[in-house]
Amino acid sequence: MTLKTMTRSLALAALLGATALTLPAMAQDPSTITGGFDVGPGGFQGNFNPLAATSGLTWLSVYYEPLVIYNAELTQLEGALASEWSMSEDQREITFTLVEETWHDGEAFTSADVKFTLELAKNAAAGSVFAARLGSITSVEAPDDRTVVVKLSNPDTGLLSTLAQVMILPEHALKDIAPEELATSTWWATTPIGTGPYKFTQYVTDQYVELAADEDYRNGRPLTDRLINRYFDNSAAAVAALRAGEIDFTYVEPDDAATLADNADYRVIEGASFVVNYVGFNHMFGLWDDVRVRKAFMHAIDRQAIIESLYGGAAEAANCGYVADQLVPADIDQYEYDPEKARALLAEAGWSEINGDKPITWLTYYNTPLAANVMAATQAMLSQVGINVVPRVVDTPTYNGIVYKEGTPDWNEFPLVYAGLQNGPNPAGINVGLNESQLPPNGANIMRVQIRMLSAAFDAALGETDPVAAEARWQDVCRVMNAELPWATMWVANRYGVASNDLVDFVWTPAPAGGPFASHPEKWSKSE
């Protein structure tokens, strides 16, 4: 055999081998739905503990359930493990009636589980991210197996929204683990049990989580045998898997959504992100004390042009922390693009003496190409009126390390930020970043906003017990935000998921933190 023949034979053998070997992986099982459910801002790969979950609730709610849950449109709450609930007249007692259900190991679900979970969720030692938000609960009583009474120290309009994120856990499986040990327990990733339509089968570290249909789920046996949540390092890898036909669903960036929108094999799901993007002023930095300077930002940035050209129209300009019609009064300032006015405001405020064209660091954790373009465009617009901002992009841990630094952080590190904060479906969501009562270390008001009028407006809205009056109170919050500009609010952008057209009755909503929302996974199926 000559060298030439040897080389040709080797190449041919390698080609044939590779082709033959690739065939088994391409098969798709109709009784399995595979998705990238934890990709994107609503996901949280590798997080299995719902008490510690700051996001990733889209997936966790497939095998755990809360008492109440938002509908898929995120407009109102409906029952999940509670079939009904009622509020006492003084708004200090909520009574829940529970559904008949069993845990995945066959034990009965009772009010004792709800009492156990709520007490655990209130306990910061358990690593619960809900501890502060459940502070108004004074006691939880379980008069019988199907009834739970939650008593409050004061009316709390945001409580039901918070409870919609608290997944009920099995007392019988967790009561022997000390609360302090729960956060590091392997139970969550190895043998968790819930009440949802699917039960946990296995987790292959950093690769995927597999669930199997719960045969005796109260709303009927799920139509699909298995759900698999595959992990991806980034959304581009997930889109590659979607295009390769390996997964049926994933979150995508807006430019991918535009590319896939014309493809008949996929269905693009679009919805509000409920995250308001803002240029945050560090109120300890000293440059932003004059409200005219803050207003100049609003007039200097052509938000509509950015929305049209960079977001492809898939965002809505925000003139306060909200964009939902019922929360935004019609008579607030629209802050039209007007660079002349911005220059005039800066001149009135004496900007040339305050700072002039000296560079100002503009910190962000957004590291997508879209964010880079937005920041570049904004930088150019601001420079037109004499504000010289210099974007600095860091990863999330670095950002948090800077803004949350213990004691007194270095304000020079973040005189300005480009960030986002959840603003719905519960309007109380932004209280945590703007109320004086939330100044660190008590809360997450990291830009150190201390506007007395704004805090008072938040407090009034949070304490309002009448739902109709509450809307007016939230409008007051919007009005104060619009006038005082604790941040330069920019927009609320849309988010996108893409599902294979094979999926039937599949529900996904781009909810903040991934929801949860009533997605009814038991009804999901795949056409053959």
Add this chain to the structure above:
Amino acid sequence: MISFIARRLAIGALMVLALSVLVFILLRLAPGDPIDAYVNPASPLSPDAMQALRDRLGLDAPLPVQYFGWLRAAVTGDLGFSIQRVGVPVLPLVMERIGPTLLLMAAGLAIAIVVGISAGIISAVRRNSPTDIGFSVLAFVGISSPAFLTALLGLYFFSVQLRWAPSGGMLTPGAGFSLGDLLAHLVLPACLLSIGHAALIMRYMRASLLEVLNQDYVRTARAKGVREFFVIVKHAVRNALLPVITLIGSTIGIAVGGAIFIESVFNWPGMGLLLVNAVETRDYPVIMGATLVIGATVIVVNLLTDITYAAVDPRIQVA
């Protein structure tokens, strides 16, 4: 030979220790910690709540206490627990990732060696022919293409467009183990990983063989009437391989770097992906454990290269 190996191992152990100190210090100098990585800025936590989590993980102890605590446990084989993967011990986590990485690197290197040496021989034998020029152009393209670029292009064409190979992972999720499935997932990342190495090996092999082919003993062999095939394979290639073996050994360290890109793009569950994820989430124990294991591996591989070198060429003494 034994004292050589013992001395090299002792130096290697000191280097690993120095590496661990360096990585520990660099990690603590980097902004942000595992709790900072845990919090989504769009749904923030209060600093009080974050501090409670930090306290429980012992992240607030003085640095020397943290380091020596880690070192004391590490020498007994206890590398602690991953912070982001709740309750998962680091040692088994790292150990279970060595296999996939070695498999990927071994497959990639094997392809690179076969392709690189074959192409190098053909190029040298047919010096200045269109085949030689073609191989040389391909080699330059291969050498100058960064791993992340070839990985992304390969993923796009072979997986997304042609659907010849899966786009990621090591096994089809939920399908159980099968050799065919494993190989199907392996073939594309291994081929892409091999490109740069194959190109480099080809260039070295070509140059080395050309040099050998001009030696007197090759001319003598030809003059004795030995067939050209045997002149090349038996006389020339064996001698020309020496610098190539050195090259292959020294590229294994570089291969780890390439493997990190390939593993990230293809979600291959190896050390590279583990390390990238751990750095992104500031998972200190995993970063320390993985660095330790990678460092030790590179040192052992370098030692094995030296030994192989000596075995192939008896003139080389190790002492």
